[in-house]
Amino acid sequence: MRLEAINEFVIRFANVNGTGSASANNMFSKAVFRMGVPVSPKNIFPSNIQGLPTWFEVRVTESGYLGSRGDVDFVVAINGQTLRKDYDTLVPGGYFLYDSTKALPRGFERDDVIDIGIPLTQMCIDNYSNPRQRQLFKNIIYVGALAYLFNMEFEVLTNMVKEQFAKKEKLIPPNVGALELGYNYAKEHYPDTCGLSVSRRDNVGDAIMIDGNSATGLGAVYGGATVCGWYPITPSTSVVEGFEKYAKKYRIDEHGKNKFALLQSEDELSAIGMAIGANWMGARAFTATSGPGLSLMGEFLGLAYFAEIPVVLVDVQRSGPSTGMPTRTQQSDVLSAAYASHGDTKQVVLIPCDPADCFEMMAKAFDVADRLQTPVIVLSDLDLGMNDHMSRPFVWDDNREYDRGKVLNAEQLENMKERWGRYKDVDGDGIGYRTYPGTHPTKGAYFTRGSSHDDYAAYTEDSSVYEANMERLVLKWETAKDVAPHPQIKYRDKDSKIAAIFYGTSAQASYEALDGLEAEGIKINTCRIKSFPFHNDIGSFIQEHDQIFVIEQNRDGQMRSLLISEFNFGTNRMQSILNIDGMPIRARRIKRKIERMLNGEKVSPFTTAHSSVEGA
Amino acid sequence: MSYLKSTFRHPESPKNKLGYTEAVYEGALSTLCAGCGHDSVSNSIIKACFELSLEPHKIAKMSGIGCSSKTPAYFLRSSHGFNSVHGRMPSVTTGANMANRDLTFIGISGDGDTASIGMGQFMHLVRRNLNMVYICMNNGVYGLTKGQDSATADIGSASKKGVPNMFEPMDLCELAISLGSGYVARSFSGDKSQLVPLIEGAIKHNGFALIDCISPCVTFNNNNASTKSYEWVRDHKEATGTFDLVPEEQEIVVQQPNQILETISLHDGSVLNLHRQPHSLDIQSRESVLSSLEEARQNEQMLTGLLYLNTDSRNTHELINSSEKPMNSFTKDELCPGSTILESINESLR
Secondary structure, eight states, X not given: OOOOEESEEXXXXXXXXXXXXXXXXXXXXXXXXXXXXXXXXXXXXXSSSSSSEEEEEEEEETTOOOSBOOSEEEEEEOOGGGHHHHHHHEEEEEEEEEETTSOOOTTOOOTTEEEEEEOHHHHHHHHOOSHHHHHHHXXXXXXXXXXXXXXXXHHHHHHHHHHHTTTSGGGHHHHHHHHHHHHHHHHHHOTTOOOEEOOOOOOSTTOEEEEHHHHXXXXXXXXXXXEEEEXXXXXXXXXXXXXXXXXXXXXXXXXXXXXXXXXXXXXXXXXXXXXXXXXXXXXEEEEEEOHHHHHHTHHHHHHHHXXXXXXXXXXXXXXXXXXXXXXXXXXXXXXXXXXXXXXXXXXEEEOOOSHHHHHHHHHHHHHHHHHHTSEEEEEEEHHHHHSEXXXXXXXXXXXXXXXXXXXXXXXXXXXXXXXXXXXXXXXXXXXXXXXXXXXXXXXXXXXXESSOBOTTSOBOOOHHHHHHHHHHHHHHHHHHHHHSOOOEEEOSOTTOOEEEEEEGXXXXXXXXXXXXXXXXXXXXXXXXXXXXXXXXXHHHXXXXXXXXXXXXXXXXXHHHHHHHHHHSOOTTTEEEEEOOSSSOOBHHHHHHHHHHHHTTOOOOSBOSTTTSOOOO | OOSOOOOOOOTTOOBOTTSXXXXXXXXXXXXXXXXXXXXXXXXXXXXXXXXXXXXXXGEEEEEOSSHHHHGGGGBOTTSEEEEOSTTOHHHHHHHHHHHOTTSEEEEEEEHHHHHTTTHHHHHHHHHHTOSEEEEEEEOSEETTTTSEEOTTOOTTOBOTTOOBOOSOOOOHHHHHHHTTOSEEEEEETTOHHHHHHXXXXXXXXXXXXXXXXXXXXXXXSOSTTOTTSHHHHHHHEEEOOEEEEEOTTSOOOOOOTTSEEEEEEOTTSOEEEEEEOTTOOOTTOHHHHHHHHHHHHHTTOEEEEEEEEOTTOOOHXXXXXXXXXXXXXXXXXXXXXXXXXXXXXXXXXX
């Protein structure tokens, strides 16, 4: 028996880190995309530069489900260290492509797996003399072999090679040659072997392929960010690199000087300090970090909350706690972002789920921060940030203006009759009017401080003034509910009492799992949370349902806790479905878990193999 | 602290070029202890800004946390001030400066705020050569938490608590010089005639300017065993020279007899006239200044005055090639690449 499928399968590449495999694997994935077939690549890499195992999973998905599916149908096993493990992950009927220069050791005798041996190392030795070329072309050869096995359009690949090396033309013939070597070997030795194929479709429309972090960086350029202080940390570094790349292209003034100031700081405290200082001065500024950086920035986030200074912080989450698994994904900074800093603080959080969201929410984050005069945390994660995703294209309306919030200019200050107070709530929305330094010779100056202050920014230890100020901040929090993006609520059946809540990168796999359940007649309504504070619609949604699955990627059900904490109801109705293995949450496992929970089984909330035997 | 501040000003108080009297540069009533050195430093800042005819609203007052960091409330009431978090004034000032390079930035910090919790930020601020004046009001002791030793306390020096400090002190001037600061001075809050021109020179300097100002804590560190007391400083300080700052359009003041006059041009055309004794400090040589500082320390002397000057330094903006126009003044049309470019970016991702 062998798996048979057109445009619906998962292939996993097992490589050694630092051998150039990621670009070859990306080429395969992009070729599927160029054939009009939706695709979802995931790079599963170690915290290491060279030598450790790395995997690259590509889901070919004509139906357009871009989350992680679960299970592996085809393995390209290039890494001897993980050969056994990779062999064992295959589903029955799956395919095992390995380097047959050396025979497979004993124990690789599954009769439900189709072996495809290609002597990759030997072919490289025979064809190339340079050791680096031998290593790099090994990857290109297996891509060529896959093109034959999956019956792909070979010229899509050769065109990509030509594009990639347009500026180094002499590299084109050897790369095309390597593709042909692989293609021809497979054609000669494995005709009619593979039941999986990629066939041209028109299912990607105007979609683009990009990683979330680059999209976030581009969003910062479009959103008008000019100042960025930052400290390198995986997986957030490429947000700033993306910003720099696009800013260098589109933000140079007529004298050849930068309309942006980018400074690598000495640590995360300094990074957020720079961003806060710049925003205080009236520029749009941001920084990007991951969990450890978020912890370090806590004190400063409290200052910005209490002194009411806008600032945008991108947190690309990774597996914690502490250093955790720094190159694996998780959604485990939800609580520490939402309540970042000591004392009574609440922070606005925006949660994108794909690159188009990253772009749009990042640009929007500056408007929200300026409008509310408070920090805004864009909560992404490693899966979204560092993997390429197929996404709606970016959209920008040229008539869109930046919302700089309530800022008084010199003329307004000059004509002001009543006494101005920086923290005075004259509009009843909890938000005062700010001024930028240097605006007016005699009016509008004030002293910004993290200590208790009155409406006029003067220091106070008067309890009633302190209390009134803290209550005004609650009123501002209410205002925030309408300023931040609203949740996406979908009813599959208005009468259904079963629902699911999820956010960020848990959304795609969840929608897929619920589609599968709907096909079996189980209709589950959904709410995708896009921001904190929670919109009142989320509260109503919880009230309307008797059994709600809260699907997320952390151990403690942090979003569930946050919902309970904020709404003060729903504890018994909300059940966690969790994933903490560092891999993106898988659709098949969510589906299976919900089935068992609906069946009344007492099961653990975890979808991963270690805690229970879930999945196919 | 005092509870009343006289509002009476002489009707014929001198006015500066902008037509402002010194009163325009004052701030709120100080809440520091009576006799605190910091209040004298505040007054010197007021005097310097008045004499340079700076527009108060074009100055940003930055500080961290501590007694010293409270002082920006007590001078320049028409300037925006930012009392940030402990030890982090450097990063906040860096961001603010990146956002508007046209303002004058005066950062106030203390020895705890700079030499302990803020040491990392301080050193990197110096490295980046941010265009600002950094005044450390240095009293060797934590005042607001009542008398703990700070990292600038000398070995053997004891605060009111009476226990001599055991650990090596930080010398902020030596650090700043070795990290490339182009303007490094040490002064004493009680010596206004020296401090005011030092502040003026620091404001005029292009790049990072440090003034380590010994400013005694009358409550916790003004006792006999302390090397940061008024008495000790008066007895041990050794002025390395005096100078006048001559703004661009004014004539040079004639030098005193028996002194060397060195004339050094600053970035904006102003001139520093440095008067010094023969064989004293060569303020344009890093090596010689560092060894003089070391020598003075061994002799239990405290060198004051302008210790090091390098007028060739390039500030952060010049180093990173940022636009001459302040970042906070760009409009959407100048910042946003627009939909046509976005469509071409989309196309490149297909």
